[in-house]
Amino acid sequence: MKMKACQAMVECLKAENVKVVYGYPGAAICPFYDALMDSGIRHVLVRHEANAGHEASGYARISGKPAVCIATSGPGAVNLITAIATAYADSIPIICITGQVNTDQIGSDVFQEADITGAAEPFVKHSYLVKDPNDVPRVFKEAFYIAGSGRPGPVLIDMPMDVQNAEIDFKYPKHAEIRSYKPTTKGNAFQVKRVMAELEKAEKPLICIGGGVFASKAEEEVVELAHLMNIPVITTMMGISVFSDDDPLFYGMLGTHGVRSANTAVNECDVLFLVGARVGDRAVKTPLALEQNTRILHIDIDPAEIGKNIGADLPLVGDAKDVLRQLIERAKPMEHKEWIARLDSFRTERVFETPRKGTVDPRQFIDKLSKAMPDDTVVVADVGQNQIWTATGYHFGKGGRFLTSGGMGTMGYSLPAAIGAKMAAPDRPVMAVCGDGALQMCMMELATAIQHDVKVKLVVMTNNRLGMVRELQTRGYNDREIAVFLDGSPDFIKLADAYGIKSCRVTDDKSADEAAELLKNYDGITLVEVRVDENTATL
Amino acid sequence: MKHTISVLVENHSGVLSRITGLFSRRGFNIESLAVGPTHDPEVSRITIIADGDEHTVEQIEKQLNKLIEVIKVRTLKKDECFARELMMVKLNCPAEKRSEIMTVAEMTEAKIVDVTLTTVTLEICARYNKLERFIEIVAPYGIIELVRTGTIAIQKGADTMDRKK
Numbered sequence: 127m128k129m130k131a132c133q134a135m136v137e138c139l140k141a142e143n144v145k146v147v148y149g150y151p152g153a154a155i156c157p158f159y160d161a162l163m164d165s166g167i168r169h170v171l172v173r174h175e176a177n178a179g180h181e182a183s184g185y186a187r188i189s190g191k192p193a194v195c196i197a198t199s200g201p202g203a204v205n206l207i208t209a210i211a212t213a214y215a216d217s218i219p220i221i222c223i224t225g226q227v228n229t230d231q232i233g234s235d236v237f238q239e240a241d242i243t244g245a246a247e248p249f250v251k252h253s254y255l256v257k258d259p260n261d262v263p264r265v266f267k268e269a270f271y272i273a274g275s276g277r278p279g280p281v282l283i284d285m286p287m288d289v290q291n292a293e294i295d296f297k298y299p300k301h302a303e304i305r306s307y308k309p310t311t312k313g314n315a316f317q318v319k320r321v322m323a324e325l326e327k328a329e330k331p332l333i334c335i336g337g338g339v340f341a342s343k344a345e346e347e348v349v350e351l352a353h354l355m356n357i358p359v360i361t362t363m364m365g366i367s368v369f370s371d372d373d374p375l376f377y378g379m380l381g382t383h384g385v386r387s388a389n390t391a392v393n394e395c396d397v398l399f400l401v402g403a404r405v406g407d408r409a410v411k412t413p414l415a416l417e418q419n420t421r422i423l424h425i426d427i428d429p430a431e432i433g434k435n436i437g438a439d440l441p442l443v444g445d446a447k448d449v450l451r452q453l454i455e456r457a458k459p460m461e462h463k464e465w466i467a468r469l470d471s472f473r474t475e476r477v478f479e480t481p482r483k484g485t486v487d488p489r490q491f492i493d494k495l496s497k498a499m500p501d502d503t504v505v506v507a508d509v510g511q512n513q514i515w516t517a518t519g520y521h522f523g524k525g526g527r528f529l530t531s532g533g534m535g536t537m538g539y540s541l542p543a544a545i546g547a548k549m550a551a552p553d554r555p556v557m558a559v560c561g562d563g564a565l566q567m568c569m570m571e572l573a574t575a576i577q578h579d580v581k582v583k584l585v586v587m588t589n590n591r592l593g594m595v596r597e598l599q600t601r602g603y604n605d606r607e608i609a610v611f612l613d614g615s616p617d618f619i620k621l622a623d624a625y626g627i628k629s630c631r632v633t634d635d636k637s638a639d640e641a642a643e644l645l646k647n648y649d650g651i652t653l654v655e656v657r658v659d660e661n662t663a664t665l
Numbered sequence: 666m667k668h669t670i671s672v673l674v675e676n677h678s679g680v681l682s683r684i685t686g687l688f689s690r691r692g693f694n695i696e697s698l699a700v701g702p703t704h705d706p707e708v709s710r711i712t713i714i715a716d717g718d719e720h721t722v723e724q725i726e727k728q729l730n731k732l733i734e735v736i737k738v739r740t741l742k743k744d745e746c747f748a749r750e751l752m753m754v755k756l757n758c759p760a761e762k763r764s765e766i767m768t769v770a771e772m773t774e775a776k777i778v779d780v781t782l783t784t785v786t787l788e789i790c791a792r793y794n795k796l797e798r799f800i801e802i803v804a805p806y807g808i809i810e811l812v813r814t815g816t817i818a819i820q821k822g823a824d825t826m827d828r829k830k
Contacts, residue, residue: 248690251735255679270731306675306736430727433720627720 131259132157136165138266141298144194144550146170148178152198155225157290170578173570175202177542177595179209182220184546187284187529188504190343192219193272193546199225200238204245210280211249215533216364219278221269226286230430241523242286251279259292263299276309277428278341300532307426313444318452320440320661321423324397324485330359330465332395332577334380337364337532338402338426338446345465347450348401358469360388362409363517367528371521377469381409383514383665387472392416400424402446405435425449476519480553483657484633488587488658492519492640500555500640501525504547508540508560511593511664516559539569544582545575557583558647562612564594575651583645583652586618590659597664622653629653666724669741669748669818672711673733675827676702682710683732689696693717693725698813708736712817737826741818748818751790753778757807758785759826766806785811
């Protein structure tokens, strides 16, 4: 069928069953926006392009499919880069469509021209600068395939304006044929056998799960295998909420900011089975020591992750879901009574502090929230102390979901990602938790939520400080505190009023209970400001 | 340790920058890089000489393989490939030195490609080590300019990029 390439772009999105896109228009992307108008695809106007990427990221993580964000050429495209890098670090499939100046102007520094494919290259799984309009259907098919398959990641499509306006004969390909891209999904049967033999032989086996479990949708499989063989489980930050915190085999998050039970488990186990976890430096500080004392079995769909940060005694390249299925078929019931009893002895109850008057212990408030909120709540933590408080303090029930920017640690991720998550799962409560620092990096998105009636709940922990950096300065730089005070911040309740959204402030136990009730029961955009003691430690 | 890495890539614009970008951002050192089309116009072959230990080379291979446009990567061991590099050197060459330099050229299997009243330009194609020795030998005459292509390499015997012997 003959049509303009910009219409073909819309047809491609329809063929990929895209229902919503996040973006910000500009001159160079106008042809595509014009074609989008009568398409039935919902467009969400963000207030900053980086948030278009984060919203797509939140949507992709909850829907399990690549999500789309759009920006214009030059500054619009460049603003997307933070979101692209954030998605890349956490292996989130997003498709970024950017406008570009006319092909005959590329390279001449015209108005709003930026080499976005060049600038974003380190952070994309793949990118295209489309110069032939006839390539549009193939490029889109490939982009969705590449973003969502193998180890997922962001794919960028840069579309010059004249290419968007050119006429083409549109036919959407059924399959993407890329001879140089064939991700391994099926685990090698021989290696699977060897992994099982190691797990059976182990006296103190431990499973460490990462974000790869979500990427391969292997949540059920990993729970099933752990229970079949009675193997204790710990998680990286990216794997939080795969296991319910009520699960007796689950010992929490490991790492610099992890909990004692998880860190003891990883130090004492004899066989460590890594599933979709890349052993980032925040999870394992001294991989060499671990390598020497422990048999490491490592499943990852990305061969480059195996042996990158930690040496594996037994590598297994494949999709976690498939590999775990194969393992479950071979698994025999086992007990590890002594080992489990020992780990149980390291479980610690959180002790809360008496906070300064007019504030609450943030960890206690998080604990209260997790008791109040329904089990299927999606919790999006920002970056800083609030991330750690939420990651280790929120008690996830069955069916809950935790999202955060784990790899890149991008401040301002929580609110936009929550908006995307809520749109992917309108029936689930979605709650963002952030600090007063991060909120001021993304609070413009409150307008986006209001404009599109996306009922997100926002918890802002305020201490008028960049708490985590301040803690670093206190401990590592002799109390020399610089550039960590947020004087000049607005009154957040008045800000909520200005936006016309419901809000309340938490300053003591009573108001904390009321806030938890409000977050639980009120189905609308909510902002809860929680005054927290500035001296509360991260851990 | 030096490694010879052979890479088949889609002959698209931008591929080379993806590859060089990957080397720089991952902290891999490139000694030389040579690229050109193959008998299949859609495929280019790149030969990279890189410095690093076994772990680094393994990571280079894996990271290269992750690039969508990379079709095949192989690290070629010294004894399983022929490696060659082309070099051209312009030397100071007054008339009284001409015959001496001609003798050097003959002994080293270098070719004289250009002569002027004051200079001579030599061309030599050989392995990396031989080129290094050649530079030592001609340096005393005064090197005015020197240019080299970077090493290219091909497997010995019937072995190809697709199939090991």
